[in-house]
Amino acid sequence: MFEQYDLTKQVSDEDYKAIFPDLAAHLSRLQREARDLDLPVIITADGWNLSGISTMLHQFVLALDPRLYSYHAASTPTREEADRPFLWRFWLRTPTTGRMAIFDRSWYSRLTAERIHPGDGGAPERSLREITRFERHLTDAGAVIIKLFLHISRDEQAERIERIKQEPAAAVLIDGHETVRLEHYELYLPVFEGMIAATDTPNAPWTVVEAHDRNFTVIKGMSTVVHALERAIEERRSTVVPRYPAPLQPPSNKLLDLPDPSKHALSKKEYHEAINQYGEQITALQYSLYRERLPLIVVYEGWDAAGKGGAIMRLTRRLNPRICQVEPIGPPNEAESRHHYLWRFWRDLPKKGHIAVFDRSWYGRVLVERVEGLSSPSEVERAYNEINEFEEALTDWGALLVKFWLHIDRNEQLHRFIDREEDPEKQWKITPDDWRNRSRWDIYAASVAEMLERTDTKTAPWTVISTNDKRYARVKCLRTVAETVEQALK
Template sequence: MLEHVDPGKRLDQKGYDKAAPGLKERLGELQRRARDAGMPIIVIFEGWDTVGMSEIVNRFILPLDPRGFLVHPITAPSPEERARPFLWRFMVRIPARGRIAVFDRSWYFRSLARAVERKEEDARAVWREIADFEEMLSNDGYLIMKFFLHIGKKEHRKRLERYRGSDMDMCAISMAEVELFKKYDRMLPLIEEMLEATDREHAPWTIVEAEDQRFASGKVLASSVQMVERGLASREGRSQASMDGLAGDDRQFSSLRAKADLAVSIPQEEYRARLEELQGRVAELQCALNRQKVPTVIVFEGWDAAGKGGAIQRLTAELNPRGYEVVPVGAPTEDERAHHYLWRFYRKLPPAGHMRIFDRSWYGRVLVERVEGLCPPAEWRRAYQEINSFERMLVEEGAVLVKVWMEIDRETQLRRFQERAADPRKQWKITEEDWRNREKWDLYERAVDEMLFRTSTAHAPWTIVESNDKYHSRVKTLETVVRAMETAGKGSK
């Protein structure tokens, strides 16, 4: 993409002064329109280390209302960020609807660092992950504008010499950038490959000829105006399509639950002995995986009154509380609704060596949000692939991922509901919403079957836990977790 670019294009002061005021005014107007429309915007600036990126970024943000944007300078990851998946620190910084996030360097700069620090093939895997990430955000209504600021080899070398020994050295460019980009000939083909691998219709690259600051700033302003105008124009059509699309699909899906033998049970004496053994083993594995810096994510889904809470209590009974957290998932907050639905779950991902136990999870998108009509059909249908990509990312980054569906029949659920309603000590466990959900059993059953069918993958399979008998369900849950943790422990030694 760079071979046909003339980085030496210039714009004189007179030409800049003529064009810039109108573009700046228009960009400010478009920011307000995007805010009112609830359109979030991500702006990415990448380029050579000596390109003068800070000045170009500053010229871009000056026309904007500072209450509506944040600039995120991306440098080497902190210890906390290194302990989490590669995209974690970027996902937690994405803007809420109607706001703008400006990335002064981004996931691309860090992917190039990976290519140099590790293997180029590792960077290629990250570029595929990035492409999926950007597609997911674009599908959710995010406008993504990506600028690569390009200069030629001769100009790069000249500027590098000028920066060295200058008082502006550390202010203008970081040593990390200098080390990464100092070998122009080595980096150029990597950058070309990165741009080609991640140049998509929903998130195209704009190559900015950047040897002249005025020309570069003018092109960034003009391109931004065009992209925001197009994004706003297409937003209404996108919204209508999401409301109309795919609502009438009547396909049937093989039920993974059909194989569950809900009559299975174990005697109390056997349960107690096995439970004690498994709890001790989970505690041992928690310590082992902590030493090996392996994160663990455990997802509990299932019917109301299936025993998720009891299973989680037995799972955590012997664990070190410093190393795990139970995350109860309810309706999203106002701030969470203003972001992509996976945003709140990214924020709860465990650091390396720690464990997160989700009492319900991101699968609410294709269960309660689907059945209750809380999101358009096109959005929950799209979520299957987004969730699969998200979970593949977790596993490829080295996490243990366990997904448990706790299965009971209607009669068992009714009996447990009635027992809770009759016992003052358990009445807090039953709500009107539980009864309403029960009335929609058939709708939820279809949603569950499709969810299990579409998201039980080789890298993140579902385990169906027969839960009519609580003793059996607790033991099987612990056995499932132990197997996954043991496998991960062997693989990471």
């Protein structure tokens, strides 16, 4: 593939001086337009060692308004990062709407490393799938991704290796510059070709930049960015996002055909025995998870007043606060709402060996946001798939994932609302929003049914629990967590 590129291309200094200022001014204008249109922009530059990536990017950033971009230089993952899925650190650095993120080497380094060192336990096919999904999630939500690959020949690299030996001062910053060896060129060649072929998607295409001549590299790189931005800006201007709620199916799902909870009612004594038994089991199991470095993610979704708080408390009181975090999920704040909706859930992932309990979760996208018309029909449609892919990324990473839907019927909810309003210690738990949501019960019910239908996957199944009997429900939650962990540790 690389042989099709003519590496002799050059731009004379004279031409460069004539072209560059206009191009830079153009880029600067487009950046402000992208801001005004709330367009998030991602630029990645990868390429051969010593191909001049940061030299090129340096010229880009001089044209840009520093208020509107962040620059992310490659580095080996920190301990915090190594304890998370490999895309975690890149998710965290995705730009908010109207901003630009520049990656000086990107997530592709991982893929390359896994191919070059197949013995190190990497899974390049999986990483490839993750990367494609990552880029698609972002571009589907409106981001522009521009990927540049700086290409040089074996001879050119050899020459640059020699040159750097003469000038060690500037080399301190070149990642692994001490270990760039010529014999690696042949090793990397098929890896880079395969990588570009496999990830040159319509939504995030690669541009190979012939990088022998510095002037040419800058002009071609910057022109690529300018054209991609122009296209994206034009497209954004002509797009109208519909803001009506997605249509709904009738409210039924076989998972909701719950057995009559009265048959399961537990006596106080039975309840306490069971809660203690599973609780003690979980206390012990958490340390095994910690030692085995398995992350555990427990998601609680359910009707208002279905007893999420009580169920969560029965779990967390058994867990050491040094390894368990509770993430209460409300409406996104201003910063969060300027990111992809999955961004804050990526951010809140537990470390390996730690436990994250989500009190509501990413499912808000297809529940409250859907019902309130905050997500468009196509966003809802995409969300099912994105959520399944997100959860697959988690389980592939090694996480144990438990998802609860706590179910009550409409009458039981009314009883509980009234109880709360009458008890001064519980009044704070009930708000006008709760009553408003209740008035839309049928629409919610249909959303719940469709959600269970489309996100009950083999790797991340739902556990639906009737909580009309609270004791039964709390025990069932604890037991499910305990059994899932025990199963995984076998």
